[in-house]
Amino acid sequence: MNRKRASSTWSYDAIADVYATDMGQSMPFDDVAWYRSACLQHAGPVLELGCGTGRILLELLAAGIDAIGADRSLPMLQRLSKDAAARNLPAHVVQMDLHAIALSAAFGVILAPYSLITYLVDADAAVQVLRRVQRLLAPDGVLAVDAFVPQPVASFADFRLDYRRTHGARQTLERHKRITVNPDGSNRIERRYRLGTADGGLVDEFLTEETIRPYTASRISELCALADLVPVSWCFDYGTRETANGARFATGLFRRRTTRS
Numbered sequence: 001m002n003r004k005r006a007s008s009t010w011s012y013d014a015i016a017d018v019y020a021t022d023m024g025q026s027m028p029f030d031d032v033a034w035y036r037s038a039c040l041q042h043a044g045p046v047l048e049l050g051c052g053t054g055r056i057l058l059e060l061l062a063a064g065i066d067a068i069g070a071d072r073s074l075p076m077l078q079r080l081s082k083d084a085a086a087r088n089l090p091a092h093v094v095q096m097d098l099h100a101i102a103l104s105a106a107f108g109v110i111l112a113p114y115s116l117i118t119y120l121v122d123a124d125a126a127v128q129v130l131r132r133v134q135r136l137l138a139p140d141g142v143l144a145v146d147a148f149v150p151q152p153v154a155s156f157a158d159f160r161l162d163y164r165r166t167h168g169a170r171q172t173l174e175r176h177k178r179i180t181v182n183p184d185g186s187n188r189i190e191r192r193y194r195l196g197t198a199d200g201g202l203v204d205e206f207l208t209e210e211t212i213r214p215y216t217a218s219r220i221s222e223l224c225a226l227a228d229l230v231p232v233s234w235c236f237d238y239g240t241r242e243t244a245n246g247a248r249f250a251t252g253l254f255r256r257r258t259t260r261s
Helices: 020-026 031-040 057-062 074-086 123-134 217-226
Strands: 046-049 067-071 093-095 107-112 137-148 156-167 171-181 187-197 202-212 229-236 249-256
Touching (some): 031 137, 046 057, 057 067, 123 137, 123 217, 137 217, 217 249
Antiparallel strands (some): 171 187
16 A cells, blocks of 8 residues: 655654664664663662653563653554563553653653653753653652764755665665754754565655754753752763763763752
8 A cells, every 4th residue: 555644743653663663773872771771770660751662661671670651652652552562561651741741750760862852942941841850750869861962964955865774574664854954053854754565665655854952961961950950970872982072872860959059
């Protein structure tokens, strides 16, 4: 069946069924192992924000970690639940937008992985979200905030091939991307996906669009400070680099401020 779809209201609704092949395979480091280790080093339940289809969450559960996931995309959560059931894992998830966090538990670890913070384009809104997250931390709890290390980006008007990959047993997934650098420093990213058969037939074609804001590690620390969060440590490329030099990802651990300076 050949079909074309317009852009989804939320990009991740559209890519739920191809996420593992798409974004999942685009992570060049074993970030899952880093998050699992961080969770095992801290007591208390774990909350993963932006859990998507469970690339990280399912591995935490498989390791016996008491974890729940939250995401605004119902199709992503449905895919997660299906995959969890196939692995006999007790997935606990909640559909929730970052801007309207509605939880009251105290968590030993809260994860904001895979550059989730970059979707908080407005700095004031980011601080408000971080304040709400800070209130969910147990007294000794930690928040892990991850972000791409900002790189020079230039706009380009044509869609350029990102990759062409095998998807499942008998299909291929192809993604093209176009970037617009906005005057305020944020980046508009448009992606065109083509899901095909092994012999070149078209199964599905759809577009997604989102706007993100690159944040340096120092800027994230500034935003966290405004939310009464203090840094514990920073690591780069999930512990494989000692500094940000040449790194693609920066991940900071933060605790609640206990006394005001």
